[in-house]
Amino acid sequence: MFRALILLTLLSVTSLASAEIISVNSFINSMVNEHGFDKKQLQQLFKQVKKKNNILRVMKRPGEAKPWYEYRKIFLTSDRIKQGAVFWRKHAKTLERAEKTYGVPVEIIVAIIGVETFYGKQLGKFRIIDALYTLGFHYPKRADFFRKELKEFLLLTREENVNPLHPKGSYAGAIGYGQFIPSSYRNYAIDFDGDGQRNLWNDVEDSIGSVANYLRNYSKSYGWKPDQAVIKATKVRPNAVKALLDLEFKPTLTVRQLKQRGLQFATNKYDNYLGLLIDLKTEQGTLYWVGFNNFYMLTRYNKSNRYAMAVYQLAQAIKASYNE
């Protein structure tokens, strides 16, 4: 009985391994057939790619499930605020040009870079190809997403003439100051210092411009709206909370319409703005906000209300520190 169990385990391990080989082969084949890659070169490349078990361990950690007030403490630290003001002073010209060009306030761009990589100090130490391979072939929960990003990465490195074994980034395969995943790099990266090449691997100017461009030109329907508020505190009729939170997470209703559905927003200044009800857990219980279009844009960077609120509050704190 015991022996049978060991045998079974062994069998399942080998079958998993062979399934993985099959899927890597089919991935290579699709890159060859759909994108004209050289088969032998890709096979050679994948021989040098490594599965990183520590990445899989990180992904299993439930770190993202922290309540807002715990999550907030990670990012709203006096060091991150001060360093944000330092980064602002150091790159003021570029940041102000980015605000002028794309309408995204300096403090928002700084805060995003601050949350993502502590102003470029934590760019990640994994080879991006290892990270994307590991998650694309060994993390079933989101394998499709990461395999697609692996494809995007190979296209990107071919387009940008970069050796795919060289770039390093986060455990999730994100690149540079603004932590762009490869598909975002391909779609939104811009050459902001005018040197003829967009370079998010290590160019801070291109990174600043690209973060602003991402928020402004996210899609045909959604982009940063200059001079619009991001988020405001609100009350909500208790029996309307669930229905308002269950709405599709997209700013499609105006504040006026949300009020008709139970939002108790204490001003009519924003009645024509598109809005969403946001709930966050504080030390003193759940509080509510109405997030406008620009709050939604921050969630396009990372699909999380806590993330977007952390960026917004860090931005306000950095601005206050910078002006002081």
Place this chain on the structure above:
Amino acid sequence: MNKRIRYGAYFLSIWLLQACTTTTEVVQQPTVVKPTQPKPVVTVKPTQQKPIVVKPVQPAPPPDIRGFRQQTYATWYNVIDHGNPTASGDVYDYYAMTAAHQNLPFGSQVRVRHIATGRSIIVTINDRQASAVIKLSTMAAKQLGVLGKANQRVSIEGLSVKRLR
């Protein structure tokens, strides 16, 4: 004798008062207002004409509160105030660095210092407060280190006044 002087002073003052009133009355006598007549037209040669400088209508400059100093006690909003309107029209936010004050203009940036510790924060005044204490947002009170503590002395120093958005 003493009494007489007192009376004398009394009547003197009355006389002086009357004299004052009389003088005032003279000044206040209605003056005959002549109907305004068109000024004689003076022909001015174009070359002599001074250029007309049109000053742009500028909004009143923000009041200067740099000299403002006050020592008072710190209080703070209740969590249930989150989402309530403030006197400035802003909505109160648990996390915003704002405060209510008795009379400082809205948009005032003030430094609030916790006297016991020397710790200070900058807040924006966006609400009114009946008594002389300053009422801080929850996050402002927390950052200052006074949240939940009774009778904490603070000093307030006016910095500037910004337009509230």
